[in-house]
Amino acid sequence: MKRKHRRMLLVGALVLGLGSATILVFQAFRSTGELFVVPSKIAAEAPKGDRVFRLGGMVEAGSLKHLQEGSRPAVRFRVSDGVASVDVTYVGILPDLFREGQGVVTMGKLQPDGSFAAQEVLAKHDENYMPGDMADELKKTGWKPENGAPPPAALWNAAQKNAALSSTKVGG
Amino acid sequence: MIPELGHFALALAIAFALAQAVIPLWGAHRGDVRLMQAAPALALGQALALSVSFGCLIYASVMDDFTVLNVAENSHTLKPLLYKITGAWGSHEGSILFWCLILGLCGAAVALFSAPLPASLRARVLGVLALSAFGFELFTLIESNPFARIWPAPDNGRDMNPLLQDPGLAFHPPILYSGYVGMAIPFAFAIAALLEGRIDAAWGRWVRPWTLAAWCCLTGGIALGSWWSYYVLGWGGFWFWDPVENASLLPWLTATALLHSAIVVEKREALKIWTVLLAIGAFAFSLSGTFLVRSGILNSVHSFANDPARGVFILGLLGLLIGGSLLLFAIRAPLLGASGVFAAVSREGALVMNNILLCSITAVVLTGTMYPLFADLLLSQKISVGPPFYNATVLPLAAPVFVAMAVGPLMSWKRTALMPALLKLWWVALIAAIVGIVATFGMNALPALFMAAAAWMILGAFADIIERIRLFRIPLASSLSRLVSLPLQAFGTTLGHAGLGVTVAGIAGMSMAVQEVVLVKPGATVHLAGYDWTLQELHDAAGPNYNARVATIAVRRDGRLITTLAPERRAFTTQTMTTTEAKIHTNLTRDLYAVLGEERDGAAVLRLHDNTMAPLIWLGALVMAAGGACSLADRRLRVAAPKRAAKSDALLAGRT
Secondary structure: HHHHHHHHHHHHHHHHHHHHHHHHHHHHHHHHOEEEHHHHHHHHHOOOOOEEEEEEEEEEEOOOOOEEEOOOEEEEEEOOOOOOOEEEEEEOOOOOOOOOEEEEEEEEEEEOOOOOEEEEEOOOOOOOOOOOOHHHHHOOOOOOOOOOOOOOOOOOOOOHHHHHHHHHHOOO | HHHHHHHHHHHHHHHHHHHHHHHHHHHHHOOHHHHHHHHHHHHHHHHHHHHHHHHHHHHHHHHHOOOOOOHHHHHHOOOOHHHHHHHHOOOOOHHHHHHHHHHHHHHHHHHHHOOOOOOOHHHHHHHHHHHHHHHHHHHHHOOOOOOOEOOOOOOOOOOOOOHHOOOOHHHHHHHHHHHHHHOOOHHHHHHHHHHHOOHHHHHHHHHHHHHHHHHHHHHHHHHHHHHHHHHHHOOOOOOOOOHHHHHHHHHHHHHHHHHHHHHHHHHOOOOHHHHHHHHHHHHHHHHHHHHHHHOOOOOOOOOOOOOHHHHHHHHHHHHHHHHHHHHHHHHHHHHHHOOOOOOOOHHHHHHHHHHHHHHHHHHHHHHHHHHHHHHHHHHOOOOOHHHHHHHHHHHHHHHHHHHHHHHHHOOOOOOOHHHHHHHOOOHHOOOOOHHHHHHHHHHOOOHHHHHHHHHHHHHHHHHHHHHHOOOOOHHHHHHHHHHHOOHHHHHHHHHHHHHHHHHHHHHHHHHEEEEEEEOOOOEEEEEEEEEEEEEEEEEEEOOOOOOOEEEEEEEEEEEEEEEEEEEEEEOOOOOOEEEEEEEEOOOOOOOEEEEEEEEEEEEEEEEEEEEOOOHHHHHHHHHHHHHHHHHOHHHOOOOOOOOHHHHHHHHHHHOO
8 A cells, every 4th residue: 555655656756757858848839949040931931020140141241241349250151951041140250160152051030121130150160061952952943963063152042943843834 | 901800800809709708698597607607808808909000000090001991081191190199089980999909998997996796797797798708709800890901002191180189089079988998897797687687786786887987087087078169169168069969968867876876776676577677778778879970970070980871780780789678678677676665855856857857858859859850850840959958858857866965865765754864954945045146246047056956966976975974063173073984985975966056056157158250350459258359460380291371369357467468370381271279278277269250351259258257167067076076986885895895784774
């Protein structure tokens, strides 16, 4: 009898612990899961509200501008996935491996004017950085990894737009 | 010649490992003492062969032997000697050989210190260790041979990733790997116990020191890694909830749970099956921590040696090891006998609560780490799980751990009421409340709450010692004599618990950190956090294999010079890569932290931080590891001492 009670108590504690963990996880996923989005998705359907999400793509060549907000340095650049592109502003020091024409992942919020205010710009510690998520998305917009590295982003927009158009024509 | 020698030594180690796996396990199965006794010598042979093999790799790296592919890809004649040596474990192939070496050394350590163990248990433990070593050594030899040659040899090597050329990272892998691999020993004990079909208090006593040693290394290794990312990556953050970091946190959480549940096995012969499962889990997480990240399955911002092509072999090996041991667990665990059931409110009840909470946290972190993978595969949704997720899930589960940590050690075994333990802590609660209230003036409510929790944990940890020596209740002299005669293990518990409190205080204090990104010309002064930061000048400097741009920043407070910081940007010539060298001035309660960014029209971008209490984060981890070492030094815990200790324990048991 007593033994049974104690065992029930143990099971109860276990259920309580893991149960609350599960509830916390579901709560947190609902409110904090950060979506990974490429520019063409923003053009089609922007993430709702002022939710923080990750924007990934290629930095368009020649789009990087240095600005100054008071005494604080800021940058503005365009991130493209070949179909659409988004203006990104960022106040802070860019990572060492940030380059025009290369991949980048930024984290922040969409502004009312359609630009993206990045709170964080991420780059890997490697020159040929291509996040897995981004490679998949870029493949969808027409990049083929077997043809080598993605083309420089200046050419990228025009070339990929044609490719995307022709492929939709074929598809249609 | 030397690389071939290393290659040969590696093959020899595999032969040793195979013999060490087959002969003792067969002997233990048949009850043949002579076969069982072969294990220690074979373990020493394996460790020796692996040492020779790894020594050859270091030699090839130091001598710039670019006919060895691994050296050519990761070294350069201009690379400083320290990094030529540490580069031996910095590369992918080298790190796996190093992993095998530590596993071999663990086997040798068990062989040397396990003479008092029953012969069949000893043979089985060494056999299981060798079985896992065999798998990984085979992988090294077949799939990632560090001694492969190239011909013609290149004139010079491709150099190592500049971010890895740092003294902090040089010693991070050995310590972290010792922690990861050390978990193989409790794992081997668990599998051996399943094979034997029995577990007793002595088993708990043998497993604990090994777990403790591995746990200390893991704690130190994680802290060193976090410190490295704090000052090398120059982001000023210390923990990013990145998959690589989580991969090291999972075995740490499981090992912490194992440490505590092994106490219950030792003292009360309860929780046996659960402890075996934890030992398997800790090693499984260690393995996946090392290898899942390398296989490229999980995306990470700071994993270096990454090679998806080899992933299949490793995944197969992991599946075989983890799946096999879980299968064995499922079949044999019922043999170990039902655990004794005990009162909920007691020391063992508190330890169970610790285990439930730690495992819940483990489950949450595991979910967060793996969810993006499953969301992608099953829902084809790209989601990344960032710090907000972990803050929302881990903190609520950690809070009860923090509260219970101070109470648990004050409760007695078997049965007790909760009130006496709580009454002993009234002054701790009072001070914690005052700390919390004072903290609200400087920070938000949540960090202030954690500040109070930190005070509760640190003081509560010492409350145990104060209780034991009956401070202020008996004359001071007799209190002191009681203090001297306390077992070291008591101090270990106190330091371990207090250390976590110090770390929590540091993390809570970091919420007061301020930072500013500025664009300034030389001579200009920035005011931040009560300090005047003056950019004095910018100049060029040459390093052994890089060119640096150095900024000199004088930091003054009320006109008095505090320190001069010289952050750098280094351009590495061979790897065409730039790194930022943050410079930090610390006085153990705050870090003044400066990073140099790019330059425009004579002005430089600077990022300046005032990180309040940041040093406490790593100091706390150091205190935790010291607590573990302290416990380890306790005579009662030493492996050689169980027979002697059994008597004194009987005496102790009579007293309580």
